[in-house]
Amino acid sequence: MQCQESKKILDAYVDNEVDVVQSAAFEEHLAGCPECAQTLESRRSLKDAMQNADLRYAAPPELVKSVRQQLRLPEEKSAVPKWNWNWFKSAAWGFAAATAMFALVAISLVWHFYTQQDQKMAALVVDGHVRSMQANHLVDVPSSDQHTVKPWFQGRVSFSPKLADFKDKGFPLEGGRLDYVDNKTAAAVVYKRNQHIINVFEYPGSGSSGIAEFQQRGYNVLHWTRDGMQFWVVSDLNESELRQFGELLRE
């Protein structure tokens, strides 16, 4: 290969555009020609200078935007932070909604459970109330004297039932008896309001609650928990008078 020929393929050589045969011939010529070797070296230096000069222009953002707008393409997906944030926000909202939903379901389940329990207990104490009047077994200790009734329970139950004569309030004490509520031994204290019988079932239980009212088979039922005792009050007396009695007993 001569210098003239070598100079012709010099650029193709530095651009890796010559085949193996040409390449070998060119290199062979270079080995014996300092002038062509020097030219090759300066070509490579020029390429380096171009690479180092950082000559490439990047598309300006406004061009990207206007092209996308003209083609009616959405904003570039590479707008990462906003998109990410939105995703995060929606995920957070989703999570919050799911949590709230779960809490709601849990609360209503628990509520439903307790309400059912209370309704079930109310039914049991109504049973007890009805039974006490059917079997002519209203009281074991017939007395209007709280100092007679209260000691009677000693040794029969493991607690001292709360009772008092409310004769002056129109709820005279009739007496007491032993009964069972939900397989637990309970003190049943009987009061009267005119011709209406009121049964108060007392037995130990934890917690503390206000008066809850139930209706079961035409009877009114009150329930509360206080000082480690459960109170169930059952009567065919009207709601407001029974509530009045309940308030008296709670005091």
Added chain:
Amino acid sequence: MDHQQKLEKFERVVLRHMDSAFNLARWFTRNQDDAKDLAQEAFLRAFKAFDRFEGEDGRVWLLTIVRNLYYTSVSHKPQEQTEFDEQIHSAEEFSSSPEVLLLRGAEAQAVRQAIEELPSEFRGPLILRELEGLSYKEIGAIMDVPLGTVMSRLARARDYLKRKLIASGQKTGHEKDGKNAVSGK
């Protein structure tokens, strides 16, 4: 292919070469605003013609549109005479600095200016080769010239750049020497 599919394919095959299209347009026009207009027009043309596009190389296809648009616009008629001043007066033969060192030390601004001085027929292949890394075949397709022409234009463009950069390197070198001489007094 419905409109949505066309958009998606266009984005995947053509639109991702936005930088390449703008870079070529910028070097052709040597002006930021003209380059934006040229590139934008090229994308709209490309989208209209996209139904006829076959193959996968969206970049060569897009750059061909950029080149065609540039030369069909009134102000950039393809120059029939591709001659330019290849006889730059340099003190090459008297220089003590090896040309390799001068080229390597060329400043970015000088390189940029020297390329801009080239006629577009020479500038195009050089940009496509050095900045886009395209093959001679691809450059030939974009510039619509045979392979041999690509090679000879690259050679002449580089010869010009070399002399230009050596000359400007010697000039700045002499200026520095002069300043040193003054401050040395």
